[in-house]
Amino acid sequence: MSLFKHKEKKKYIPKQWKITKNCLDTILECGKSEFPNEFGGLLRVDMESKDTIIEIVLLPGTISGGSQAIFKLHMLPIDFSIIGTAHSHPSGVPIPSRADLTLFDKYGKIHIIVASPFDEYSWKSYDYSGNQIKLEVV
Numbered sequence: 001m002s003l004f005k006h007k008e009k010k011k012y013i014p015k016q017w018k019i020t021k022n023c024l025d026t027i028l029e030c031g032k033s034e035f036p037n038e039f040g041g042l043l044r045v046d047m048e049s050k051d052t053i054i055e056i057v058l059l060p061g062t063i064s065g066g067s068q069a070i071f072k073l074h075m076l077p078i079d080f081s082i083i084g085t086a087h088s089h090p091s092g093v094p095i096p097s098r099a100d101l102t103l104f105d106k107y108g109k110i111h112i113i114v115a116s117p118f119d120e121y122s123w124k125s126y127d128y129s130g131n132q133i134k135l136e137v138v
């Protein structure tokens with residue numbers, strides 16, 4: 001019910017985004033299991049603090065293989081618990097491509113790229129303009 005209490009949309013941007021270890025591990029696992037193809041999914045935050053990523057929502061039909069951006073904007077839901085995207089770079093370089101930057105700019109606030117070998121060091125997080133930001137693992 002509290003969801004509907006406030007009519008105005010608050011522009012609340014947390015200083016520090018967080019992700020649960022479990023969720024990060026799942027993203028890395030997805031990257032590993034789809035390798036050498038790309039995988040893509042959406043990041044869901046907990047609805048209380050709205051700053052902790054707790055779930056990766058996989059989108060059917062997003063995997064195209066190769067190294068092209070895999071998100072079709074018209075497929076992306078309008079859902080306030082979704083705050084960004086995660087996808088893999090099988091190439092091993094977790095740096096956004098031009099297509100990634102276009103997507104980041106249009107959708108979401110935080111984006112994760114995981115790269116092979118999909119370990120705890122082979123991922124990075126970015127804001128909407130492609131600046132690398134810190135994501136605390138909790």
Ligand SMILES: [Zn+2]
Nearest residue numbers: 089096097100
């Ligand atoms: Zn990419």
